Amino acid sequence: RKGGLKAKSEKMFGLMDGFLKNDSVSLQKDILDHVEFTVARSRFNFDDFEAYQALAHSVRDRLIERWHDTHQYFKKKDPKRIYFLSLEFLMGRSLTNSVINLGIQDQYADALTQLGFDFEILAEQEGDAALGNGGLARFAACQMDSLATLDYPAWGYGLRYQYGLFRQIIVDGFQHEQPDFWLNFGNPWEIERVHVSYPVKFYGTVEEEVLNGKKCKIWIPGESVEAVAYDNPIPGYGTRNAINLRLWAAKPSDQYDMESYTTGDYINAIVNRQKAETISNVLYPDDRSYQGKELRLKQQYFFVSASLQDIIRRFKDLHKNFDEFPEKIALQINDTHPSISIAEVMRVLVDEEHLDWSKAWGIACRIFSVTIHAVQPEGLEKIPVDLLGSVLPRHLEIIYEINFRLMEELKKSFDQDYDRLSRMSIIEEGAVKSIRMANLSLACCHTVNGVSRVHLETLKTRVFKDFYELWPQKFQCKTNGVTQRRWIVVSNPSLCSIISKWLGTEAWIRNVDLIAGLREYAKDPDLHTEWKNMKKVNKMRLAEYIETLTSVKVSLDAMFDVQIKRIHEYKRQLLNILGIIHRYDCIKNMDESDKRRVVPRVCIIGGKAAPGYEVAKKIIKLCHAVADKVNSDPDIGDLLKVVFIPDYNVSVAELVIPGSDLSQHLSTAGHEASGTGCMKFLMNGCLLLATADGSAVEIAEEIGEANMFLFGAKVDEVPALREKGTTLKGSLQFARVVRMVRDGYFGFKDYFKSLCDTVEDGGDFYLLGHDFASYLEAQAAADRAFVDQEKWTQMSILSTAGSGKFSSDRTIEEYAEQSWGIEPCKCPF
Numbered sequence: 071r072k073g074g075l076k077a078k079s080e081k082m083f084g085l086m087d088g089f090l091k092n093d094s095v096s097l098q099k100d101i102l103d104h105v106e107f108t109v110a111r112s113r114f115n116f117d118d119f120e121a122y123q124a125l126a127h128s129v130r131d132r133l134i135e136r137w138h139d140t141h142q143y144f145k146k147k148d149p150k151r152i153y154f155l156s157l158e159f160l161m162g163r164s165l166t167n168s169v170i171n172l173g174i175q176d177q178y179a180d181a182l183t184q185l186g187f188d189f190e191i192l193a194e195q196e197g198d199a200a201l202g203n204g205g206l207a208r209f210a211a212c213q214m215d216s217l218a219t220l221d222y223p224a225w226g227y228g229l230r231y232q233y234g235l236f237r238q239i240i241v242d243g244f245q246h247e248q249p250d251f252w253l254n255f256g257n258p259w260e261i262e263r264v265h266v267s268y269p270v271k272f273y274g275t276v277e278e279e280v281l282n283g284k285k286c287k288i289w290i291p292g293e294s295v296e297a298v299a300y301d302n303p304i305p306g307y308g309t310r311n312a313i314n315l316r317l318w319a320a321k322p323s324d325q326y327d328m329e330s331y332t333t334g335d336y337i338n339a340i341v342n343r344q345k346a347e348t349i350s351n352v353l354y355p356d357d358r359s360y361q362g363k364e365l366r367l368k369q370q371y372f373f374v375s376a377s378l379q380d381i382i383r384r385f386k387d388l389h390k391n392f393d394e395f396p397e398k399i400a401l402q403i404n405d406t407h408p409s410i411s412i413a414e415v416m417r418v419l420v421d422e423e424h425l426d427w428s429k430a431w432g433i434a435c436r437i438f439s440v441t442i443h444a445v446q447p448e449g450l451e452k453i454p455v456d457l458l459g460s461v462l463p464r465h466l467e468i469i470y471e472i473n474f475r476l477m478e479e480l481k482k483s484f485d486q487d488y489d490r491l492s493r494m495s496i497i498e499e500g501a502v503k504s505i506r507m508a509n510l511s512l513a514c515c516h517t518v519n520g521v522s523r524v525h526l527e528t529l530k531t532r533v534f535k536d537f538y539e540l541w542p543q544k545f546q547c548k549t550n551g552v553t554q555r556r557w558i559v560v561s562n563p564s565l566c567s568i569i570s571k572w573l574g575t576e577a578w579i580r581n582v583d584l585i586a587g588l589r590e591y592a593k594d595p596d597l598h599t600e601w602k603n604m605k606k607v608n609k610m611r612l613a614e615y616i617e618t619l620t621s622v623k624v625s626l627d628a629m630f631d632v633q634i635k636r637i638h639e640y641k642r643q644l645l646n647i648l649g650i651i652h653r654y655d656c657i658k659n660m661d662e663s664d665k666r667r668v669v670p671r672v673c674i675i676g677g678k679a680a681p682g683y684e685v686a687k688k689i690i691k692l693c694h695a696v697a698d699k700v701n702s703d704p705d706i707g708d709l710l711k712v713v714f715i716p717d718y719n720v721s722v723a724e725l726v727i728p729g730s731d732l733s734q735h736l737s738t739a740g741h742e743a744s745g746t747g748c749m750k751f752l753m754n755g756c757l758l759l760a761t762a763d764g765s766a767v768e769i770a771e772e773i774g775e776a777n778m779f780l781f782g783a784k785v786d787e788v789p790a791l792r793e794k795g796t797t798l799k800g801s802l803q804f805a806r807v808v809r810m811v812r813d814g815y816f817g818f819k820d821y822f823k824s825l826c827d828t829v830e831d832g833g834d835f836y837l838l839g840h841d842f843a844s845y846l847e848a849q850a851a852a853d854r855a856f857v858d859q860e861k862w863t864q865m866s867i868l869s870t871a872g873s874g875k876f877s878s879d880r881t882i883e884e885y886a887e888q889s890w891g892i893e894p895c896k897c898p899f
């Protein structure tokens with residue numbers, strides 16, 4: 071029989087013509103076949119979008135081929151796997167990244183030219199997959215790229231939202247949100263797995279049962295929803311490995327509400343069935359306030375339960391004994407959003423697999439690790455007990471049991487210290503009794519990761535001080551990183567060629583440490599010429615984009631100064647705008663000879679505000695109000711332009727970052743856990759103007775403080791400054807610019823009043839007033855540096871050369887070794 075199977079598969083392989091061919095002619099043929107048979111257009115008549123679809127499908131075939139081989143190989147080798155659970159993944163576009171990682175970009179470009187198309191134009195047809203909010207979600211995407219490239223046996227698990235992050239449109243300078251119908255035109259990058267589906271249960275009651283003379287609890291759920299898998303292959307670079315990102319979509323379950331059919335209300339039964347789909351309908355657009363919403367909890371449990379069923383099924387295919395579970399499985403939870411998985415693992419092991427509690431807990435404690443992205447205790451997720459008890463009654467009991475045992479253990483160390491016990495308790499008493507998801511994670515996870523050194527310090531000394539004192543060994547620093555594949559190779563091809571040429575190798579794309587080799591040439595005039603040309607070409611592209619979107623014409627000689635990220639008070643876009651107002655005010659008051667010495671600037675700001683975040687929305691409006699005034703002022707001309715780029719997302723970042731000279735990272739020290747945008751700018755040779763916060767501290771160590779513009783209060787100074795309360799009088803310049811806004815110099819006087827209040831005397835929690843003078847000094851230093859273009863270019867080269875540490879490859883290797891205990895498993899070519 072075995073021989074028969076082998077013969078059969080050999081025959082099939084023969085019929086398949088071996089592996090897919092990647093020469094230009096075969097690619098052309100494949101693309102045309104997809105035009106005809108997948109897109110169902112005539113091969114003599116199709117437009118750019120249809121060409122993109124056909125192209126994407128031919129790339130997809132090649133992805134699937136490697137992805138199959140990788141999974142077969144993983145199955146054969148059965149290594150310990152890492153399962154990465156995240157409620158958000160911000161993948162952006164897939165086409166260019168895929169062909170680059172597959173190593174067939176040139177062949178595709180050539181094939182398309184032969185067909186009369188341009189690869190780059192077709193790539194522009196793709197919409198972003200925006201299943202996430204900001205840094206946390208993009209970091210998850212970068213980690214997937216590194217996991218695949220470094221050949222780790224990894225799986226990503228998440229939710230397939232029908233609507234990703236809202237589209238931002240600007241009407242009269244105000245943000246409006248529009249739904250992101252990203253699946254409307256199909257998604258060639260996913261594979262629907264109708265047969266990979268699991269029921270996920272909710273509500274109901276818990277009952278006691280006697281099994282083999284032992285009392286046990288069983289959950290009698292009240293509702294069941296089906297989770298269907300959609301697989302997204304993630305190709306590694308320079309390897310055959312392609313790993314899987316499995317996203318779950320909610321579908322009505324077959325057993326759903328059969329009652330109604332028999333009672334004859336057929337139409338209503340169908341309508342009700344369809345409601346199951348709402349679970350995976352929409353991504354929550356606010357990345358850090360948790361409002362105790364039922365739907366959010368259901369989303370979390372839905373994807374966790376389906377993922378764990380999938381993981382356990384795969385484990386049981388090859389193993390019988392749960393003692394082997396920790397040898398084969400590492401579960402990483404991305405922030406506390408998936409932490410209900412801890413209770414779910416306990417429920418499965420105890421209620422379904424009938425392990426005793428302490429054995430099950432021992433297993434859970436060996437498989438879970440968590441990364442915390444928040445900085446303040448208030449930013450940590452809490453779930454009201456009543457809500458959890460209604461949606462997941464058995465999980466609530468389990469959490470109570472975990473907490474009871476935690477408290478017993480804590481009493482051994484801390485005896486009567488009730489304050490400490492209540493701070494460490496998983497259950498928060500108070501007006502609304504809640505479950506502290508972070509405390510649940512801390513109680514179970516063997517490793518708690520911070521995302522930069524400063525951040526880990528904050529976790530140890532403030533946020534989780536009590537836990538740190540008890541379990542110092544759990545706390546680890548894993549400074550974030552970003553993938554150089556997307557952030558240089560895909561988005562800045564000219565820079566990519568320059569680096570490869572000067573290093574004499576492309577090896578840095580897999581081993582980014584080599585990029586430090588550029589330091590040697592930081593003063594080389596030939597490199598300077600190439601570097602400046604590269605920057606100019608990228609600036610031209612960005613200038614065209616700006617003009618198309620906003621009708622503002624910008625000069626390429628100006629310094630392109632960029633702040634792009636989510637709009638948050640702590641990220642201080644307001645500081646940036648007040649700085650712009652100051653610059654405007656100065657230029658207005660200059661005579662012509664002084665004006666000639668001004669370094670022209672294009673100030674670019676982009677980012678989304680959470681729909682319910684009023685202050686953030688006012689900041690966006692203020693940016694537009696200032697832009698309107700400045701850009702139309704004939705006294706100013708090209709000396710200053712202000713641009714707000716609407717609908718900032720991953721693909722906009724890919725365009726903007728390579729075209730910027732200076733980038734701003736202005737968080738009040740101690741508030742940005744890490745920041746990853748700064749790393750992308752750094753790689754692209756944009757100089758950083760930043761506070762000593764998050765990863766900027768480590769960037770300064772790598773490239774030297776002299777190569778960036780640091781300013782503002784330090785992390786350890788902030789609490790005292792807050793205590794003291796800064797006053798507007800502390801900085802006359804600050805008082806003046808705030809007054810201009812308050813007095814209606816930019817219009818909308820009443821609307822901006824409350825925004826001004828946030829930084830006035832006594833308020834100013836984020837210390838804009840205190841940091842303003844130092845901010846202006848840093849800005850002046852940037853101006854001076856820009857005048858000396860040789861010096862600037864040298865600093866720019868040194869920034870790229872010093873960016874090696876901030877590759878997600880380094881981050882992932884640290885996770886693999888220090889948290890997960892996994893080894894690479896490389897599929898042979």
Ligand code: GPU
Pocket residue numbers: 203204205206207209357358443444445449521550742743744745746764
């Ligand atoms: N981050 Br908490 C988010 O994007 N969303 C969140 O809800 C929380 C954190 C960010 C941090 O603000 C940023 O500093 C960090 O670089 C990023 O996560 C990835 O760790």
